[in-house]
Amino acid sequence: MSARTSAPPPPALTQWERHTEIPLLAAALVFLAGYAFRVLAPHDAQPWHDLSLALVGATWLLFIVDYAVRLRLSRLGHRFWRVHWLDTLVLILPLLRPLRMVQVYTAVQKKRDRPRLGLYARVISYAGMTAVLLGFSAALSVYHWEHDAPGASIRTFGDAVWWACATLTTVGYGDVVPVTTAGRIIAAGLMACGLGLLGAVTGSFSSWLIQVFRREDEKEPPASG
Incomplete structure (x- = not known):
């Protein structure tokens, strides 16, 4: 492992992660609730199906924004996805x-x-x-x-x-x-x-x-x- 990947994360990244930890946890619960409603609710339960789809899309967009900010603050460039592979995986599959x-x-x-x-x-x-x-x-x-x-x-x-x-x-x-x-x-x-x-x-x-x-x-x- 190179010295850059083993070095501590930049202070800006650490501060961002500390400030967004609770909001992102809440967003993950909202995403799970929206997905659960789409799976379990009857097909004719409108307009709730559309609302749940909007919640799922909005929270997923929030995860993408968080990933982009952390990618920029990490200063790792294209190596970010390899170092933070778990973050990349949960972005693709938010249920994880x-x-x-x-x-x-x-x-x-x-x-x-x-x-x-x-x-x-x-x-x-x-x-x-x-x-x-x-x-x-x-x-x-x-x-x-x-x-x-x-x-x-x-x-x-x-x-x-x-x-x-x-x-x-x-x-x-x-x-x-x-x-x-x-x-x-x-x-x-x-x-x-x-x-x-x-x-x-x-x-x-x-x-x-x-x-x-x-x-x-x-x-x-x-x-x-």
Whole structure:
């Protein structure tokens, strides 16, 4: 890795990301709500379908503006998409935006000092929130592609939620499975994300327990001779 890519980000980029973190999270929830309505609402639910489409388009445009600003502030030029590949991926597929929360786990792992116990709790919370949002997004997408497909076993949104839970936790009962090409691609991505999220949660929980035990040992008075 070159010195430029390993250098800390410019202050302007850091400040932009700090100021836009909460608004973009809210926009991601609005995008998910709009997409959910378009998938689950009856086809004759007008004008709500048009409103949900406008919300999805507006939030996607907001994500594009944020990406363009961060591209300019990073000073990486054409290498931005390679260094920030996850940001590029969630721009193309906004339903994967919850995956950006995993960057918090990476930041904790890179700390060289002993992290506070609260940081581990935050990582576990972020990973859990990511799992819920990602599972819901996958359930919506699979239901969208599968419920009308010939020979499909995922006929209702409840079937899709059950499938997402089983896939995300890597259980895989096999009672409901996607039959379309798009559904299987979504399933493969959810399997990979499930493994990564489980690793983040279990790794952080183990580190948290080690920190707890170490602090308890430090509190014990030395044994008398």
